[in-house]
Amino acid sequence: xxxxxxxxxxxxxxxxxxxxxxxxxxxxxxxxxxxxxxxxxxxxxxxxxxxxxxxxxxxxxxxxxxxxxxxxxxxxxxxxxxxxxxxxxxxxxxxxxxxxxxxxxxxxxxxxxxxxxxxxxxxxxxxxxxxxxxxxxxxxxxxxxxxxxxxxxxxxxxxxxxxxxxxxxxxxxxxxxxxxxxxxxxxxxxxxxxxxxxxxxxxxxxxxxxxxxxxxxxxxxxxxx
Amino acid sequence: xxxxxxxxxxxxxxxxxxxxxxxxxxxxxxxxxxxxxxxxxxxxxxxxxxxxxxxxxxxxxxxxxxxxxxxxxxxxxxxxxxxxxxxxxxxxxxxxxxxxxxxxxxxxxxxxxxxxxxxxxxxxxxxxxxxxxxxxxxxxxxxxxxxxxxxxxxxxxxxxxxxxxxxxxxxxxxxxxxxxxxxxxxxxxxxxxxxxxxxxxxxxxxxxxxxxxxxxxxxxxxxxxxxxxxxxxxxxxxxxxxxxxxxxxxxxxxxxxxxxxxxxxxxxxxxxxxxxxxxxxxxxxxxxxxxxxxxxxxxxxxxxxxxxxxxxxxxxxxxxxxxxxxxxxxxxxxxxxxxxxxxxxxxxxxxxxxxxxxxxxxxxxxxxxxxxxxxxxxxxxxxxxxxxxxxxxxxxxxxxxxxxxxxxxxxxxxxxxxxxxxxxxxxxxxxxxxxxxx
Numbered sequence: 001x002x003x004x005x006x007x008x009x010x011x012x013x014x015x016x017x018x019x020x021x022x023x024x025x026x027x028x029x030x031x032x033x034x035x036x037x038x039x040x041x042x043x044x045x046x047x048x049x050x051x052x053x054x055x056x057x058x059x060x061x062x063x064x065x066x067x068x069x070x071x072x073x074x075x076x077x078x079x080x081x082x083x084x085x086x087x088x089x090x091x092x093x094x095x096x097x098x099x100x101x102x103x104x105x106x107x108x109x110x111x112x113x114x115x116x117x118x119x120x121x122x123x124x125x126x127x128x129x130x131x132x133x134x135x136x137x138x139x140x141x142x143x144x145x146x147x148x149x150x151x152x153x154x155x156x157x158x159x160x161x162x163x164x165x166x167x168x169x170x171x172x173x174x175x176x177x178x179x180x181x182x183x184x185x186x187x188x189x190x191x192x193x194x195x196x197x198x199x200x201x202x203x204x205x206x207x208x209x210x211x212x213x214x215x216x217x218x219x220x221x222x223x224x225x
Numbered sequence: 226x227x228x229x230x231x232x233x234x235x236x237x238x239x240x241x242x243x244x245x246x247x248x249x250x251x252x253x254x255x256x257x258x259x260x261x262x263x264x265x266x267x268x269x270x271x272x273x274x275x276x277x278x279x280x281x282x283x284x285x286x287x288x289x290x291x292x293x294x295x296x297x298x299x300x301x302x303x304x305x306x307x308x309x310x311x312x313x314x315x316x317x318x319x320x321x322x323x324x325x326x327x328x329x330x331x332x333x334x335x336x337x338x339x340x341x342x343x344x345x346x347x348x349x350x351x352x353x354x355x356x357x358x359x360x361x362x363x364x365x366x367x368x369x370x371x372x373x374x375x376x377x378x379x380x381x382x383x384x385x386x387x388x389x390x391x392x393x394x395x396x397x398x399x400x401x402x403x404x405x406x407x408x409x410x411x412x413x414x415x416x417x418x419x420x421x422x423x424x425x426x427x428x429x430x431x432x433x434x435x436x437x438x439x440x441x442x443x444x445x446x447x448x449x450x451x452x453x454x455x456x457x458x459x460x461x462x463x464x465x466x467x468x469x470x471x472x473x474x475x476x477x478x479x480x481x482x483x484x485x486x487x488x489x490x491x492x493x494x495x496x497x498x499x500x501x502x503x504x505x506x507x508x509x510x511x512x513x514x515x516x517x518x519x520x521x522x523x524x525x526x527x528x529x530x531x532x533x534x535x536x537x538x539x540x541x542x543x544x545x546x547x548x549x550x551x552x553x554x555x556x557x558x559x560x561x562x563x564x565x566x567x568x569x570x571x572x573x574x575x576x577x578x579x580x581x582x583x584x585x586x587x588x589x590x591x592x593x594x595x596x597x598x599x600x601x602x603x604x605x606x607x608x609x610x611x612x613x614x615x616x617x618x619x620x621x622x623x624x625x626x627x628x629x630x631x632x633x634x635x636x637x638x639x640x641x642x643x644x645x646x647x648x649x650x651x652x653x654x655x656x657x658x659x660x661x662x663x
Contacts, residue, residue, distance in 0.1 A: 009445055015452035022459065080444055102448035102484050105455045153522055168458050170474065172481050180519045180554070191526030217471030218458060 001116065004045045005029045006036040006062065007078065008054050016049070019105040022167070025112075033057030040066055040073075047074040047115055049108075050095070052086050060086065063093045074115035078103070104173035110163035127162050129222070131208055134162060143206035153178055154199045157192075161212065161222040170219040196220060229372045229380070237368060244361045251353055259346035260321065264304055267323040267339045274337065278327055286332050294338040300324045309340065319343045382406030386415055393422065400426045433498060440491035447484045454480060482609075489611040492551060493598070496618045504543040504623070509553075509644075510535040510574055516553045517572065523561055524570065534573035542644055544623060552619045555612040556581050556640060562612070563588075563638065579642040587635030595629060616640075 003025045007013040013029055020027045028043075030036035033056040040048065040062065048066065052059035063075055077090040077098040087098045096115045099108060117125075117136060127134040133142040139155060141148040150158065160177050161169065174192050200212055213221045277283050289295060302324050311318040320340045327337045386403055393401060401422035403415035454477040457463065463470050495501065517533050524531050542549070560570050560583035568584035594600060596617040600610045620627045626643040 009449060011449040012445070012452055015449065015456050019452070019456055019459075101444065102451040105452055168464075170455065170458065170477055172478060173455075178522055180516075191522040194526055195522065215464070215470060216467065218474040 001047075002026045002043075002045050003028070003112070004036070004039055004043075004048045004073075006049060006054070006059065007051045008032055009051075016105070016108070019108070020112075023109050023112075023164070033059075033062065036062055037065065040069075040071065044071070045073045046119070047076060047112060049076050049078060049112075050090075051078045052090065053080060060089060060093060063090060063095060067094050072119065074119050076108075076111055076115060104170070104176065106160070106164045106167060106169045106173045107177055109167070110160050110177065113163040127159075129162055129165060130211060130224075132162075132203075134159070143203060143208045146206050148202060148206055150199070150202065153195050154202070157195055157199055161220070165222045166224050168215050168219055168221045172219075174219065227376065229376050233368055233372050237365060240361070240364055240368075244357065248354060248357045251357065252350060255350055255353060256346070259349065260343070263321045263341050263343065263346070264323070267304070267321060267341055270339050271323060271325050271337075274327060275325075278329060281330050283327075283329055286329050286335055289329070294340070295327075296336045296338070298336070299326075300336040300338065302326070306343075307340070311342075311344075319347075379408065382408065382411040382415070386411070386418065390418070395425060395429055398426060398430065433494065436490070436494045437498065440487065440494060443487055444491075447480065447487060450480045451477070451484060486609045486611070489609060489615060493611065493615060493618055496548070496615075496622050499622070501545045501548060501622070504545055506541045507544045507546055507549045509540040509542050509549065509579070510538075512549055513553055513572065513574055513579075516550075516557055520557055520561065527561060527564060528567045529561065529564060529570045530568075531570040532572070534571070537575040540574055540576055540644070542623075548619050548622070552616060552642075555616050556642070559612045559616070559640070560638075576644070578644055580639060582637060582639045584636055585638055588631075588638075592629045592631070596627070616642075 001024070003020060005013065005016055005020065005027055007016060007029070008031055010031070013031065017027055017029055028039060028045075030039055033054045036050075036054070037057075039045075048062075050059045050062060059077070063077075066073060066075065075090075075095040077087060077095045078101060079087045079090070079098055080101050087100070090098060096118070097111050099111060125135065125137050127136065131144045133145075134140070135142075136159070141150055141155065141158065156178060157174065160174065171189050171192050175189065178192070178195070196212065200210070203212075204210065211223045213223045215221055274283070283289060286295060286297075305322045305324070307320050307322050308317045309320050310316070320342055322338055322340045324336060324338045326334050328334050382404070389401055389403055401419055403419050405412040405415060454473060457473050458470065458477065463473060513535060514533065517531075544552075556579070557572070560572075560581050563585040564570060564583050565585055569582075570584075571580075571582045573580045588595070596613045598611055598614045600613070617627055619625075620642055625645075626641075628641040628643070630639045630641070631637065632639070
């Protein structure tokens with residue numbers, strides 16, 4: 001899975017780069033418009049992470065160039081909060097999704113997964129993790145071949161965990177994922193706890209391993225071990 | 226009491242005192258002058274009679290008695306006041322009387338009393354007093370009329386200035402442009418106020434620019450901090466140390482709070498700077514349903530019983546979609562945050578208004594202050610207390626009215642947003658109407 005990261009802030013680029021590599025992607029980075037333009041003309045990517053405000057040009061022009069070339073790459077826009085109108089313009093130009101800075105890296109992973117899944121029509125339309133099988137098209141979950149009924153929020157939560165296997169998800173990131181980005185996280189930790197408790201119980205009733213680990217004071221993690 | 230009335234009151238008081246004093250003086254003066262005049266006339270007559278007696282030209286006493294009051298017995302001499310019956314008018318009339326001895330040749334001394342009526346003098350006094358009182362009345366009326374005229378003419382520039390000050394809104398970013406009226410004092414006042422507002426606008430502009438710049442420059446480091454801290458949490462070494470991970474998590478949480486605060490402040494400053502693109506039709510009922518669905522887990526976590534009423538059909542308002550979202554988000558979040566576990570939350574939307582009612586502990590203090598920035602009911606709360614301030618700003622931006630009311634001994638709080646722009650000026654900032662009932 002090849003990804004192009006276009007971000008001009010060096011420190012943020014480094015953090016994103018290492019996070020994406022950990023998630024198992026092949027990532028290339030571009031620091032400005034010129035570099036990014038050269039790369040999208042030369043290579044094919046599965047997905048482009050695009051910061052809209054670049055020192056030497058607008059990310060929207062890169063998006064136009066991609067679409068003009070008929071590139072199959074998915075585009076995830078990263079935008080500053082005070083550029084809401086750019087975001088809308090980006091979606092109109094054919095971007096798949098957007099993230100507002102600052103964002104959780106785990107949220108980025110989840111969005112990226114969703115874009116790639118939507119774009120790979122010929123690929124496998126299922127997610128497997130140990131004894132778990134999820135069919136996103138049908139919104140179905142199977143544990144050891146048995147169908148598992150989940151509520152909407154529990155299903156969202158499971159998908160979010162599955163998008164970030166082996167990665168610690170902070171409770172703040174989970175809260176925002178489930179309740180929208182403006183939710184005051186401190187208010188909402190109770191409900192994450194409740195939903196996770198229910199999800200774990202349902203998984204265990206079907207005999208699944210206990211792979212959702214609680215990281216005390218931090219959050220949760222979908223463990224490979 | 227206005228300034229003119231106050232000064233007029235003192236003028237009138239002084240005038241009244243002077244008039245009373247003047248009238249008394251006039252009364253006694255005229256009275257004295259008239260009596261002196263009458264006395265002089267009587268003395269003249271005596272002198273004339275005495276002269277005639279000297280020259281022996283007087284008639285005999287018997288004939289004289291027909292014309293004069295003559296007595297052969299002695300009477301008290303000199304001037305006296307007496308009251309006599311007027312035969313024509315049939316009433317008692319005051320008279321001045323002079324009695325003196327007269328020697329008529331061959332008949333010995335007789336006592337003569339000369340009299341003159343004082344009734345004309347009293348009439349004169351009456352006229353004088355009447356004139357004085359009418360002048361006083363005219364002066365009084367004149368003062369009031371002058372007052373009215375002055376306050377409508379002379380004070381007009383002052384009133385104009387006052388109206389301009391009342392309507393002044395710093396957020397319009399315009400200094401007061403008051404004219405220079407002909408009256409020097411008002412011209413100076415207006416000049417001072419113009420200078421003052423100019424300074425105010427400049428300072429405000431600087432502050433605004435500073436806030437906008439600070440907000441922009443803070444954004445990137447915050448994003449970096451958040452991303453790096455999240456990466457730091459993934460470091461395997463951290464998982465081995467049970468004390469370290471929560472420290473980083475706390476740091477991460479604090480960064481999130483900071484960035485949320487930052488977002489709220491830049492939103493406020495953007496609204497104040499009117500940096501939102503043109504409004505477009507927003508289906509508020511759909512958006513509300515979405516928002517409630519999104520926040521459902523939050524309601525459930527606090528065991529709230531909640532109701533959503535959007536049965537009044539589609540509600541379309543002209544707004545920026547981002548601001549509509551923010552408005553609903555903050556209203557709902559506020560209703561959850563200040564609720565009690567197991568409490569109630571009701572949201573209803575009609576074409577005229579959006580109403581959010583929630584249970585919650587009674588709050589003390591002035592309801593108008595709930596809309597202030599960084600206003601927290603609970604000082605230990607992690608939220609910065611900007612939610613209602615944002616609600617107010619957004620409503621002000623679109624001319625919606627916000628109204629807070631509380632009922633049931635302060636445990637049921639209602640926020641109403643009236644959706645019809647007041648006075649039809651979408652960009653005009655309307656002050657929130659606040660009322661605390663019960």
